[in-house]
Amino acid sequence: MEIKMKNKIAVIGIALAIMTQLTWSKSPTYHGIIIGCCEEYKEGIKGLNAKKDAESFFNELTNMYYNGNRSKASQNIHLLTEKSVTRTNVQHKLKEVAQKTQPGDVVYFFYSGHGSSLHDKSRLIAPSYKNNELIKVMENSGLIIPYDFNFKKVGKTAIISKRDLRDNNGYGFEYLDNKNVQVIMISDSCYSGNLFRNSSNSTKKFIPTTKLNLDYDTEVAKIKERTHKEKHHQKEYNNLIFFSAGGTDKTVAEDDRLKRGKFSLVVEKCLKTANQNRDNKITKKELQECLHTEDTAKAFVVYPSNDRLANQTVFKANHKNITLQQKDKIRVKTSVREITKISSEIVIDKKNYDIEIVKVGNKYQIFRYTGEVYAEVNNTDLKKYLLALKLFKLKGIGKIDVSVLNDNRKTVGQFCKGERLTVQIKDQRNTDYIVAISLDRKGKVIMLQPNDDKQKSSSNLLDIGVKYPYGMDKLKVFTLSSKQYNQIKKLIVKGGTLEDYGVNELYKILKFNQNFKEAELDIETIDKPINQCRQGD
Secondary structure, three states: OHHHHHHHHHHHHHHHHHHHHHHHOOOOOEEEEEEEEOOOOOOOEOOOOHHHHHHHHHHHHHHHHOOOOHHHHOOOEEEEEHHHOOHHHHHHHHHHHHHHOOOOOEEEEEEEEOEEOOOOOOOOOHHHHHOHHHHHHHOOOOEEOOOOOOHHHHHHHOEEHHHHHHHHHHOOHHHHHHOOOEEEEEEEOOOHHHOOOOOOOOOOOOOEOOOOOOOHHHHHHHHHHHOOOOOOOOOOOOOEEEEEOOOOOOOOOEEOOOOEEHHHHHHHHHHHHOOOOOOOEEEHHHHHHHHHOOHHHOOOEEEOOOOOOOOOEEEEOOOOOOOHHHHOOEEEEEOOHHHHHOOOOEEEOOOOOOEEEEEEOOEEEEEEOOOOEEEEEOHHHHHHHHHHHHHHHOOOOEEOOEEEEOOOOOOOOEEEOOOEEEEEEOOHHHOOOEEEEEEOOOOOEEEEEOOOOOOOOOOEEEEEEOOOOOEEEEEEEEEOOHHHHHHHHOOOOOOOEEOHHHHHHHHHHHHHOOOOEEEEEEEEEEOOOHHHHOOOO
């Protein structure tokens, strides 16, 4: 009898152990709070097209985790746009999600819209400068501007991240973090580097139509006189990863042509291209590296800023629409029929395109994925441009860290007339065998390194004063083997310009052995003096 009882206890123990193991090893459930606000506001605030960003991101998650089933996705992923974006609704949804999640689940928090902070000079929150208690709440915090925001009731209507997201009456990000729930936060808004904590990194989205008769500098000086800002010792999150369009004190922009947030567009592009090793997941490191290569995301902020959580999965990779055959080809969105006759390297792909081509009269306008125009060319130059693009599609075994700096050694999105532009490789160890090429608006490929003047490699790739012609240039850098490098040196011509033959030969050499590191950059130059084109930085 005693032996039977022991056997029963042993069986029950094993069963419990198995059940516990199954409970902890279950697949995560994917939750989301996706916010886009607003085309119209109750107050006199300029409307945005942020609803499109939110709907598009909701669709990405739906396809990624729920096989495109919107009904099933809506049970866990909440889409808030326009009038539904209020402080009360956001807090309620965050609490609902927080209570519903289990350890190991994943929560996406996405926001596109107007943002603010104590760095905001737009006078949006200027009335708050006279409220000491409100100042304390807003310090080291960012603000989300909801549909029903009221200039005179900032504390009651604005979503202040430190109070309403991190804490949220005990059901915010800290609660989720302690519950061992992974939080992936993405923000495409001004001053968004402060949405979850203070950040030292900094990059036009908000223009209030209501003018307030307060002097920003005077009011900020008063704040400094009557408050003492203590050092912010905030507990580090263990399970939160944050990507924002800009830092704590910079504005960000929409694309006027596509009517979308530029950072949102870049994030979407990276969801399709960041997973270079094809392992069906995108890590924090992969997404970070992809964003670094995009000109419109140069000022983005990531948390943790170090290598912590570098290999943590942030998205499931979605490659359904990109075949292996298409991977190294130039994907084009266009209705121009003769494009495919130019090169076998071109694939018409209206969803996952690299560029968009629009015919206007006898000219062709070439747009980036994120909406900015690369070039306006005739039929001959279009062919050159597309043939040259195949060099820029080549991917190696890793990335090179390249800096693009202005006169003040700062990274900026655009470079102004007369400004100094410097491009250099950060890691001096990667400078033995460098090949650097540029592609201008007419499809002309110039070999910057090696060239006929200086055949020895240098970490300084470019150092020029910005002048005509202005627009968007592409730059590609490779670090190669000595064998490849010596082969490429034979292609050097005076002045560095490569004709079609040189472009094809360079492509063959690089394509034959892709055991190299590379970096791709888009550099935009503006035909305006610094005091005009730097407005809003």
